[in-house]
Structure formats: structure tokens, C-alpha cells
Amino acid sequence: MKKIIKKIFPKNILNLLHLFFALWGSVKYNHSSEELLVIGITGTAGKSSVIHFLRQVLEFVGFKVGSLSTVDFYINGQLKLNDKKMTMVGKYFIQEKLREMVKVGCNVAIVETTSEGFLQHRHKFINYDTIVLTNLYPEHIEAHGGFENYKKAKLGIFEYVSKCRKKNCHAEFISASPGILKQVQDDIAKTAIVNGSSGYANEFLNFNFENKIKFIAKNVEATKIGLNFVVEDEQYFAPIYGAHNAENLAGVIAVVKSLNINEEKIKQAISQIKSPPGRIEFINEAEEQGFQVIVDYAFEPVALQKLYDVVDVIKPNGKIIHVCGSTGGGRDKARREPIGKLVGEKSNIFIITDEDPYNEDPQEIMEAVKVGALKSGKIEGQDLFMILKREEAIKKAIELARPGDLVLITGKGSEQKMCVAGGNMIDWDDREIVKKFICLSKRK
Structure with missing residues (x-):
């Protein structure tokens, strides 16, 4: 059926259909993202790894977390490997999963957000609070018709998040979350976090975010027992392979610090981190x-x-x-x-x-x-x-x-x-x- 529909309808009509499903899913599942702190992860590589690491750190400090990624669908301890061959699954899937997170008491949702998903409106009607760029380099080019179009789609994700309606910081799901300091303002600040080593970092911070953060990992040492690296003059150790994961973990640290989590707690969590399934x-x-x-x-x-x-x-x-x-x-x-x-x-x-x-x-x-x-x-x-x-x-x-x-x-x-x-x-x-x-x- 899907193949027949693709043959009959042009891409712009199909994208309108995706938009309708996104709207209807949000209505059907009662705008679930309004009841969660939503963190979007985008970039060329490392998205699923960042989600896997971030989930572990947030759970270590006491959050109840749900996440949707290329690797798996995870809701407060219940994990199912992604068997959809798709990151941002269509129709009502994302909204349905967000509602499931709310039902079991999650206060944070981490959503892998792709450029192709963006073009198909699969991010629409999700109220993100934070968006993270892992990196950006030429890849997925044929799907977008060139690198500039690819980058434009990624920038579009950041612009969308910057325009999402702010949530009240005194809402129950926020005040119940450990580690978040009392804020003077009534709304949760929209936050953009980007890889500072990317030559495109400033372009992604050129939107109306209250918090704009660059992350970078320095003095990276990859050994047979794990990674030593420095973020903002603080030394970290993670028992995983891959020097590139120091950069992924720097992004995680930036997110968690934006939530005012204690530095020692972060270090403890990072020192116990595990790699995602199927990644090294x-x-x-x-x-x-x-x-x-x-x-x-x-x-x-x-x-x-x-x-x-x-x-x-x-x-x-x-x-x-x-x-x-x-x-x-x-x-x-x-x-x-x-x-x-x-x-x-x-x-x-x-x-x-x-x-x-x-x-x-x-x-x-x-x-x-x-x-x-x-x-x-x-x-x-x-x-x-x-x-x-x-x-x-x-x-x-x-x-x-x-x-x-x-x-x-x-x-x-x-x-x-x-x-x-x-x-x-x-x-x-x-x-x-x-x-x-x-x-x-x-x-x-």
C-alpha cells in the first residue's frame, strides 16, 4: 500500500499527509510534550550514542527518562530495539510514545530528530525545550540534493525549537525533577547546544534562544580501558572505546550542566557509562x-x-x-x-x-x-x-x-x-x- 501511495502522490502532497498525522497525533495523545522536558538530538553522526549516554546520566541523577532513537525505544527502564528501519517513525508513533512516557511518570523525553524527519514534518507539534547538534559534515547528500540543503534542514530544526512555546517552570513535571534549581523566570528557557569544534556552530546559534552553549572535548586520550578527556577545565573518565565518543560525552555534559546538575554527580555517572548496542x-x-x-x-x-x-x-x-x-x-x-x-x-x-x-x-x-x-x-x-x-x-x-x-x-x-x-x-x-x-x- 505504501509503495502505491508513493507512486500516486507527489512528495509535497505526501509531506502534507505527514503534517496532518503529526497534528492529529498531538491532539489524539493530548499534547504529551507539554508534560515533559523534551531534548532533541540532531547532527550527522553520534545522535543515538549521545541519547544513550544522556539517558544513563539523567537516570543516574534521578530523572525518569524516555528516549526514541535509531537504536531503541526506551521508556523508564523498558527497552525495545528499533525494528522500524527508521529513526522518526511516522503517523502517531512519536506522540503515542510520548504519552506512554507521561503515563509511567517520565519527566524527560529525548528525541532523535533527523533532517529527513524534519522535511516530513515529523517534529511538528512536539514542544522541544533543548536542541543539541552533535556535528555536521557532508552525508545523506543524495536524499537532500546537496550539502547546503542538508544543512538548511538542520538549521530548520533549530529555528523550529527556538519558536516553540515556553513551558512554565513551576509545572509539576519540572519541580519534581531532581537537580533543577529554582528559576527566577516563569518559563523554561529554550536552549541550543552545539559542537564548538564545528565550523557551522555559530550559524546554529543564530536563533532566538535564551541559552546558547558550545561544547568541546579537549586533551582526549584513548586507552585500552577507556577515555580521559577535559570539558571546561574538568577532567573526566569514561570506560568506553572511541576517541570520538569524548565529543559525544561533552555534548551530554553540556545538556546536564544546563539543568544545573552537581558536577561530582556528572563525573560519577560518566565514569560508569556504557556504550549503546551495536556501537563498538x-x-x-x-x-x-x-x-x-x-x-x-x-x-x-x-x-x-x-x-x-x-x-x-x-x-x-x-x-x-x-x-x-x-x-x-x-x-x-x-x-x-x-x-x-x-x-x-x-x-x-x-x-x-x-x-x-x-x-x-x-x-x-x-x-x-x-x-x-x-x-x-x-x-x-x-x-x-x-x-x-x-x-x-x-x-x-x-x-x-x-x-x-x-x-x-x-x-x-x-x-x-x-x-x-x-x-x-x-x-x-x-x-x-x-x-x-x-x-x-x-x-x-
Whole structure:
């Protein structure tokens, strides 16, 4: 039905339909965002990680939190992995989840807010209080028709939040929240928080916000036990991998400080933080076999380079075996060859496979990735393999792995579905497939 509707109606008409659903959802669920402190997270990368980290910190200091992200839907301790293959789910979904948060006593909602969702009006009638920009660089270009259009959509999100009606700070859901100081004004200040290392930071602060905050992580040291970094002259430690996560955590710290939370409480929370599912996730079952497996969401060159920065810290004793492909559906075709070249240069064995082809020919996508791999010096049949079925590619990687090796499986992370031809989705989880083949290898 969805495919037929898309063929019949032009995009502008469909967007009006999205607008209607957003309005009707807000009415149907009694304007739920008015009863929550709503924090929006946007940016090119790191959105879901920031949400995952922020949720943990806010819960540590006593808030009841709900969150909606690419990774999961979370409401006051109840978590469901996102199986929608969509971040801002349409129709009434967001408003329905906000109402569920209110019903169980949440006082904070964190909403991953995307540029595509913005263009489809999925943010409308959500009264945000704070908006955060994680970073901004060229990505999702084909979906927007160029970087300037992409940036314009992100700026539009900030403009929208700056114009949201202020909420009264003496409302029950605010006064019940721990850590928020009594405010002189009667309304909650609208707050914009941006990555200070972005060259576009000032553009995003050029709207009518009461609070305008830049964050930046300094003196970042990535070690085998975690991250040391400095934010506003305060030293922090987080037991997670990825130097880029220091920047994500700096954004989290900025949000929590804007709520006047005690500094020592923040440090305690950060020191116990855990990574999101499918983000630099180690599969423990592999350690019994003497090798390591990391499943990660990285699907474009910048994120893949950040993952290899983590590999440099881990320093595996053996080979690096990497399984990945590139997404179909017209999503930034230009990145396919660079992915092949980067992974070809960094890995010892490269297995190119299928990865959400949508209606594209998966073999053609793989061939485009192979062009880059061949340019890196890889030789097909020796250290480069083309395996169409992703499950078989993962099996091959596990079979090739020896003690001391590191297997990287990237592109999907904890995603629960794979998008294939005809608008169909099949159940999927890279992590469970890895575990299955490790278990089978033990029996041999």
C-alpha cells in the first residue's frame, strides 16, 4: 500500500499527509510534550550514542527518562530495539510514545530528530525545550540534493525549537525533577547546544534562544580501558572505546550542566557509562576462541575511520578481518568506492557483502565497493572475497579467524531488519549471527 501511495502522490502532497498525522497525533495523545522536558538530538553522526549516554546520566541523577532513537525505544527502564528501519517513525508513533512516557511518570523525553524527519514534518507539534547538534559534515547528500540543503534542514530544526512555546517552570513535571534549581523566570528557557569544534556552530546559534552553549572535548586520550578527556577545565573518565565518543560525552555534559546538575554527580555517572548496542560492541563469545569480534554501525567513511582509530588502540596481535558492504536505495552512491579503498587499506582480509540493498542490485553495489578495494591493493581470492549473502560472509570471517585476530562486522550494528527488494524487510541481527557461527565452530 505504501509503495502505491508513493507512486500516486507527489512528495509535497505526501509531506502534507505527514503534517496532518503529526497534528492529529498531538491532539489524539493530548499534547504529551507539554508534560515533559523534551531534548532533541540532531547532527550527522553520534545522535543515538549521545541519547544513550544522556539517558544513563539523567537516570543516574534521578530523572525518569524516555528516549526514541535509531537504536531503541526506551521508556523508564523498558527497552525495545528499533525494528522500524527508521529513526522518526511516522503517523502517531512519536506522540503515542510520548504519552506512554507521561503515563509511567517520565519527566524527560529525548528525541532523535533527523533532517529527513524534519522535511516530513515529523517534529511538528512536539514542544522541544533543548536542541543539541552533535556535528555536521557532508552525508545523506543524495536524499537532500546537496550539502547546503542538508544543512538548511538542520538549521530548520533549530529555528523550529527556538519558536516553540515556553513551558512554565513551576509545572509539576519540572519541580519534581531532581537537580533543577529554582528559576527566577516563569518559563523554561529554550536552549541550543552545539559542537564548538564545528565550523557551522555559530550559524546554529543564530536563533532566538535564551541559552546558547558550545561544547568541546579537549586533551582526549584513548586507552585500552577507556577515555580521559577535559570539558571546561574538568577532567573526566569514561570506560568506553572511541576517541570520538569524548565529543559525544561533552555534548551530554553540556545538556546536564544546563539543568544545573552537581558536577561530582556528572563525573560519577560518566565514569560508569556504557556504550549503546551495536556501537563498538564486542561479542564476548569470541573471546573463548581467542579472537575478538566487534559489531559496529559504521556505514560511511568517516565513521569507519573512527572505528579504525579504535582498532589502533586495541592493537590486535593477528589479522584484521573486515565484513561490510554499502547501503542501496540511492543512498550516497559516491561513498561506495571510498569505503572499499579505506577498508582495503586498513584490513588484512576484506569480505564484501550485502547490506540493505533496497531495490538496487546488491551485486552492483558490491562491485562498486570492490573498485576501491582493488585500488587499495587487495587481490580477489587471496585477501578479498565477494560473498553476496551477508550471513555466509559472516560465517566465512568466523571460519578464517584465528587466536589474536580481530573480526570487524560493520554497517548494521544492532539493526533488527534488513531492507530488500520490493519494499520488504527481513529479520536480522549481525550480533546473533556472529554468536551462532561461533557456537557452531566450537562443536567442530
